[in-house]
């Protein structure tokens with residue numbers, strides 16, 4: 001399953017974001033290093049399901065359909081907080097980046113209210129500038145990767161020379177387990193000094209930064225947007241960085257809980273809620289809900305949690321959703337389930353790649369594919385489109 005990592009300095013609300021997105025209840029507390037071991041759970045990104053347009057009732061298997069909205073599973077990883085100097089062992093160090101680097105995309109949670117200092121200690125709201133927290137994370141990840149590459153570098157250069165090895169492939173092997181592909185490295189290497197025997201620390205850093213930008217896109221989540229000091233900081237962040245999503249994990253948790261108790265009607269991603277059981281809500285609860293409505297939902301169009309997940313997958317990773325079926329007339333699988341699976345595929349993927357994502361056997365025996373909507377065979381180099389319903393024809 002596609003993985004998204006939630007990362008950032010301590011005490012910014014990473015676990016709160018994780019809990020709100022996955023309905024989990026891992027520990028959250030107002031001090032640094034509450035989380036030590038990584039937490040993993042399933043969250044969902046939301047896309048329009050083709051069922052309404054095709055006028056069918058679907059029977060989802062790998063996903064969920066609510067009122068024509070398809071919820072597709074992704075795995076969220078919540079890790080320990082990282083502090084400046086983690087590569088020198090500060091805080092909990094950076095060893096746990098192993099967990100984080102499994103993910104294809106990173107969500108960098110920032111305390112936009114400025115109520116935690118660089119190490120995650122709680123300070124008076126507004127007294128720390130959250131813009132100072134943005135760059136350090138990339139620096140720490142770069143230092144971590146530098147540590148891995150630098151460890152055996154002298155020996156490796158000798159080996160590359162002696163055995164005439166491909167440098168990109170050697171770097172790729174060193175970074176195995178990070179999900180970084182050989183293509184990512186080849187592309188990243190184009191922009192650095194081609195003579196690797198002369199590489200200094202700066203050249204390594206440049207290479208690693210290029211690799212990171214290509215292989216691990218990062219979304220900034222400006223959390224604690226419910227606190228009054230956040231608004232101004234969010235504006236400044238959005239002026240400087242392209243992907244900044246204002247969010248309030250605490251508000252999302254409150255709304256989801258109230259909805260589960262049947263007190264309000266609210267679905268993650270909504271920009272409003274409706275009170276169902278006014279009599280059962282205390283004055284304080286009503287006030288809190290009103291506060292969220294005015295200061296989060298109306299101001300930012302939602303709590304930002306679902307927006308962040310969707311933006312990470314459909315924006316940064318440029319994924320689309322494709323629905324493989326067996327019977328192109330009824331849009332069903334072998335068992336008669338209508339539109340059973342929604343599969344996240346990178347934009348630009350062709351039918352055979354979809355076949356491999358469904359199952360390696362189906363990929364191996366792929367013959368051609370049929371566009372179920374048009375009931376027409378499609379070319380091998382046809383670029384799959386979002387919400388395509390595709391029947392894969394295999395040998396045997």
Ligand SMILES: Nc1nc2c(ncn2[C@@H]2O[C@H](COP(=O)(O)OP(=O)(O)OP(=O)(O)O)[C@@H](O)[C@H]2O)c(=O)[nH]1
Nearest residue numbers: 011012013014015016028029033034035081249250
């Ligand atoms: N006001 C406000 N507080 C929040 C929000 N999200 C989290 N918090 C609070 O911030 C504190 C830290 O939350 P956690 O979710 O434990 O933060 P973390 O980043 O996982 O912290 P570590 O695991 O220690 O690195 C807690 O007191 C939360 O209640 C939010 O959206 N608004």
Ligand SMILES: [Mg+2]
Nearest residue numbers: 014015034035
């Ligand atoms: Mg935590």
